Amino acid sequence: MKLATCKDGSRDGQLLVVSRDLGTAHYATGVADKLQQVLDDWGFLSPQLQDLYEQLNAGRARHAFAFDPVQCMAPLPRAYQWADSSAYGNPVALMRRAGNAEVPESADSEPLMYQGGSDDFIGPCDDVLVPGEDMGIDFAAELAVITGDVKMGTSPEQALDGIRLLMIANGVSLRNLVPAELAKGLGFFQSKPATAFGPVAVTPDELGDAWEHGRVHLVVQSTWNGRRVGMCEAGPEMRFHFGQLIAHAARTRRLRAGSIIGSGAVSNQGVERDGRTEWPKGYSCIAEKRCIETIQDGAPSTEFMQYGDTIRIEVKGRDGASVFGAIEQRIAAPDGA
């Protein structure tokens, strides 16, 4: 089933059921107004939404209308938890090779994870507002899951059962603020502003065989200013699958329904060609591209994003159709300048 949240002037928007082909939508009003309500009472409410979803796909839903991602908020416009990770091995390897960060050995045996802000997510087609163009504005094409209730000390296997919905995300970073924040020792805060999510959250069964043991075996496409820069395989190189990420988050506390766990930028390792390492799949964040340039050429040459830049993130299913809809947004100044 596919769910979205439509802007209606309220903080949490209005829950929509969206057809598999993303062509039509239907208000879920008879079942629930808000996605958090459904997550709070998943066992009771989700079968009712599933019924509506099947009617919609069969063309039998009575008040269906054309689905418009521009009218969407993030599926959860605000959430009680957003924990983002660095679940791919390549970024860690790149950082070590580029020599521009101290990466501890523990990064190989357990996930790197940080707590992000979750009070204000950005809609899939809304502007990303950044107060300074010189802050090192970066996108990150990521996958994320929304969980149900997860008990403290869950195993990675049990944690897989707690996954309710999958999404794509644009994990915005302000890279030039990172060094000073990390020097303070407490992780990111100002360098990780509001995060954007794709228009549609989908249950894992929507991915069919491409959802395999906590990994999404599909390609994440990133298009920056109209130029395709990333076609990254999300499955095989995800070192820690979503069950492991959730278990890491739940080691010393339970997680409550509606917690969102992110993968970090989807990333593939380089291949050797004529004595030089190349990354033919491209990149899902600019910081990675700059790391690659440093390794290849001694210094980064790609600049971070500027006001007016656009970023498009999308994942196609094995049938070639968009799974989550596309994130398609522009970087802008807060005052609209």
Place this chain on the structure above:
Amino acid sequence: MKLATCKDGSRDGQLLVVSRDLGTAHYATGVADKLQQVLDDWGFLSPQLQDLYEQLNAGRARHAFAFDPVQCMAPLPRAYQWADSSAYGNPVALMRRAGNAEVPESADSEPLMYQGGSDDFIGPCDDVLVPGEDMGIDFAAELAVITGDVKMGTSPEQALDGIRLLMIANGVSLRNLVPAELAKGLGFFQSKPATAFGPVAVTPDELGDAWEHGRVHLVVQSTWNGRRVGMCEAGPEMRFHFGQLIAHAARTRRLRAGSIIGSGAVSNQGVERDGRTEWPKGYSCIAEKRCIETIQDGAPSTEFMQYGDTIRIEVKGRDGASVFGAIEQRIAAPDGA
């Protein structure tokens, strides 16, 4: 006005208005069911709660009942944001003197702040469940504010206007997990499990003159296993007041209504006596006591908390009456062992 949230089996509980003397309470049902609702629409709903509060204080509320903190959840049982800080100068000075942490110079000019988990807060009299007794279990007696909507780039002065409610908190830490997490560079996660809040959230006017320009000029009392260990002045030594903390959090993003910002452990600097530094006001967290012991005696001698230990945190107003009610809880294993 004083507000609390009563357990009713739901995730968000039932909003109560509580009398100034904490003696009686009244359901806010006619106005709002949940505190987040009130924060979302403060201008419209809070005057109605204020009316009920005044009736309650005058003994004229029709269905008042005895207020019982044991029946309370945290005032916001779950929130969209919890950002905790280290707003007092003394801990930074202590860490430098004890030589057991690298504290950057920037800690003197801007707040140390980290994003905490907010999906699951602990009620004031509920057990603190920790999966390992050897994790270095620590309390922290803190103050916290709940904000309304705060715009990106707010000034500290403007930010003061965004403060809706004040609370006390027990910022639980698992100190033995801290070094490995900080080595990974992304801040706390597993070392900061669920946080507890006092039974009652109060509007700043409840503090009278003790609320002065974003600082609370009252004493925070901490009682560990029945022994008074801290009588710390919360006002004069708060290096960054709550307006500054909020402005720091809002530098690169807006904050949405219901965001909670914490002060970190309330802490007072030492005084020189006969060539030895002493800390007569005691401590608001064990890590600080251990730092003091390291400075005085070369090594820490106070152990962290064990299962069965109790902690009580309370703040008395200038009239000697409890302002927020007391946090009074026990450390326990998750399985009830």
